[in-house]
Every structure is written in structure tokens, then in C-alpha cells.
Amino acid sequence: MAVRNVIDVGERTPVIALVAAALPLAAAAAGQxxxxxxxxxxxxxxxxxxxxxxxxxxxxxxxxxxxxxxxxxxxxxxxxxxxxxxxxxxxxxxxxxxxxxxxxxxxxxxxxxxxxxxxxxxxxxxxxxxxxxxxxxxxxxxxxxxxxxxxxEPASSWFDLELIFLYLLLGGIFSGVGYLVYTSYFAPAASSSTKRRPSAVTAKSASIVDGTDGSVQKAAKGSTGVVDESWVPEHHLRARKAKAGGYTSATSGDESEGTPRRRSARK
Structure with missing residues (x-):
């Protein structure tokens, strides 16, 4: 009867409990x-x-x-x-x-x-x-x-120095590429009419006379504007006077001899 009770108890014992109880025995048997x-x-x-x-x-x-x-x-x-x-x-x-x-x-x-x-x-x-x-x-x-x-993965943070440096580097690269693309394909071409043209230089006064020392000076206000022609060769002066009086010289030799020639009248 006692054997029967032992068998009943063994039947009701979970298998995992039997395995757990056997582990220390196996370890002891192995010398562990x-x-x-x-x-x-x-x-x-x-x-x-x-x-x-x-x-x-x-x-x-x-x-x-x-x-x-x-x-x-x-x-x-x-x-x-x-x-x-x-x-x-x-x-x-x-x-x-x-x-x-x-x-x-x-x-x-x-x-x-x-x-x-x-x-x-x-x-x-x-x-x-x-x-x-x-x-x-x-x-x-x-x-x-x-x-x-x-x-x-670890939680990312906006205050991570490595990520901030990476964002700045990528932002600089994309900005440079965008600027190159804009200037190459989308920027308006400069018009030639907008270029600055040099302005003509005009004299403030047409009354210029020669000074006594050989320098060019501006005539004083109210003066007659007489030019000193003492340095001009004489034959040039005669030729200019002849042209003003209606004469013209045939050759430079005639001009040097002082024989002005009257210009022929048109028919």
C-alpha cells in the first residue's frame, strides 16, 4: 500500500520538478x-x-x-x-x-x-x-x-555635438551647390544697356590763351580772348590770312614767296 502511495505521488509530480531535482545529483556525480x-x-x-x-x-x-x-x-x-x-x-x-x-x-x-x-x-x-x-x-x-x-537604437538628441556639426556641414554643401545651380541656370544675364558708358569730357570754357611764359592759360572773364601768335611761323600766318580773304595758294612754294592766288569763281 505504501508503494502505491509513492507511485501516486510520483505521478502527480511535475516533470520539470523531477528534472530540477536531478540536476544537482548529476552535478555532484560529475564532481562539479x-x-x-x-x-x-x-x-x-x-x-x-x-x-x-x-x-x-x-x-x-x-x-x-x-x-x-x-x-x-x-x-x-x-x-x-x-x-x-x-x-x-x-x-x-x-x-x-x-x-x-x-x-x-x-x-x-x-x-x-x-x-x-x-x-x-x-x-x-x-x-x-x-x-x-x-x-x-x-x-x-x-x-x-x-x-x-x-x-x-539609442534615442537621438538635437543637442548632440556630432549631429550639429554634421547638419552644419551638409547645410554648407547644399548651399554651395544651390548657389552654383542658380548662378548657372536661373540668374538673369547682365544687359549691355546697363553698362556704364564713359561720359564725354567738355571744357568749362572755350576761351584759352597762351601765357607769356609759354603755358596755356584760361582767359580772364571779360577779356577779348586774343591769342599770342608770335610763335607761329610767318608763312602759316600768311596762308591763314589769305584763306580768310578768299585766296588760296597753288603750291607751298607760292605760299613761301608771299604771292597769294585768288580763288577762281565758280561758274
Missing amino acids: PDVEASIKFPDSNPFGRVTNGNSNNLLHVRVSNHGAEAVTVTRVHGQFREPSGKERPLRNTTTMPLGLPVGPAGKSPLIPYKFHSENKIGDIGLRVWVDYIDANRKTHSVLGYDSTVTVG
């Missing part, structure tokens, strides 16, 4: 210390959001030693894996080296594990392990986190 790693996101990030390009993605790690001998935690490391049941490894996360001893029946202090992410946006699998060495200097590894996280 009874060490447990508890890893989770902080309360400020309950949904497990991971930001790309950020090395401050944070997980809280705590190691519990249920064995009779002390162990030393050596490192915390993880791996991103493909979701949707494929579980194909994609890339490793940051490795944080440690040298933290944990006594028998003791717990480690809270360990902040910061890791970097460069993945596609969306859901992705994440596993994190804790490595430690036992009293016999053998290395062991225990899985502390195995779940799906959400990868996203």
Missing part, C-alpha cells in the same frame, strides 16, 4: 560543486531592452555557493543567439574578468555586468555564463541567463 548563478536586468529595465552602440547595457549577477568548499568566480561572459528556436550563435558579448572568492554556503555581492551590443533591431536571444574554479583549481561554468531581449 553546487554553485548557482542568478542573473537579471535591473528594476529600471524590466523588459530587457538592449541598446546598440552602448557599452553600458547592465545585468545584475549574484553567485550562490551551496557546496562545502569555497570557489572563486573568474569571469562573466555571454553570447547573442538567433531567436525563434534556431539558437544559432551570432556573436559573443563583453567578457568581464573577475577574481571574486565565494565561501561555502555563501553568496557573492551583487556584480554589475556591463556589455556591448551591435545587432539588428528586434528580438534576439541572450545567454550569460559565470565561470569559476573550485578548491582543486578546476574550471567550471554555470549558465545564469537564457532569454530573449529586445535590441533598439
Whole structure:
């Protein structure tokens, strides 16, 4: 009857509880210390959001030693894996080296594990392990986190200096290109009529006389405007007087001899 009761209890026990109870026995049989790693996101990030390009993605790690001998935690490391049941490894996360001893029946202090992410946006699998060495200097590894996280891009800010410099650079380039296009295709052509023409220079007075010292001077107001002709050759003076009186010379020789010739009248 007692055997029957034991069988009934075993039938009502969940399968997962049986597996969990068998794990410590298997670990003890393999000679692995009874060490447990508890890893989770902080309360400020309950949904497990991971930001790309950020090395401050944070997980809280705590190691519990249920064995009779002390162990030393050596490192915390993880791996991103493909979701949707494929579980194909994609890339490793940051490795944080440690040298933290944990006594028998003791717990480690809270360990902040910061890791970097460069993945596609969306859901992705994440596993994190804790490595430690036992009293016999053998290395062991225990899985502390195995779940799906959400990868996203960092929130952009208008006050980011790098973005401001980029905006200014692009704005200068587009402004220069726009100016070249405008001046080449849309700017109105300069009209020839709008060009400034040189203005004619006119004398303020036509009364110019020669000074006694050979310089050209302006005639005084009210003067007769007589020109000093003492420097003009005499034959030029005679020729001008003959032209004024209606005479013309046939040749320059006649002009030099002083024999003016009367201009023939028109028929």
C-alpha cells in the first residue's frame, strides 16, 4: 500500500520538478560543486531592452555557493543567439574578468555586468555564463541567463555635438551647390544697356590763351580772348590770312614767296 502511495505521488509530480531535482545529483556525480548563478536586468529595465552602440547595457549577477568548499568566480561572459528556436550563435558579448572568492554556503555581492551590443533591431536571444574554479583549481561554468531581449537604437538628441556639426556641414554643401545651380541656370544675364558708358569730357570754357611764359592759360572773364601768335611761323600766318580773304595758294612754294592766288569763281 505504501508503494502505491509513492507511485501516486510520483505521478502527480511535475516533470520539470523531477528534472530540477536531478540536476544537482548529476552535478555532484560529475564532481562539479553546487554553485548557482542568478542573473537579471535591473528594476529600471524590466523588459530587457538592449541598446546598440552602448557599452553600458547592465545585468545584475549574484553567485550562490551551496557546496562545502569555497570557489572563486573568474569571469562573466555571454553570447547573442538567433531567436525563434534556431539558437544559432551570432556573436559573443563583453567578457568581464573577475577574481571574486565565494565561501561555502555563501553568496557573492551583487556584480554589475556591463556589455556591448551591435545587432539588428528586434528580438534576439541572450545567454550569460559565470565561470569559476573550485578548491582543486578546476574550471567550471554555470549558465545564469537564457532569454530573449529586445535590441533598439539609442534615442537621438538635437543637442548632440556630432549631429550639429554634421547638419552644419551638409547645410554648407547644399548651399554651395544651390548657389552654383542658380548662378548657372536661373540668374538673369547682365544687359549691355546697363553698362556704364564713359561720359564725354567738355571744357568749362572755350576761351584759352597762351601765357607769356609759354603755358596755356584760361582767359580772364571779360577779356577779348586774343591769342599770342608770335610763335607761329610767318608763312602759316600768311596762308591763314589769305584763306580768310578768299585766296588760296597753288603750291607751298607760292605760299613761301608771299604771292597769294585768288580763288577762281565758280561758274
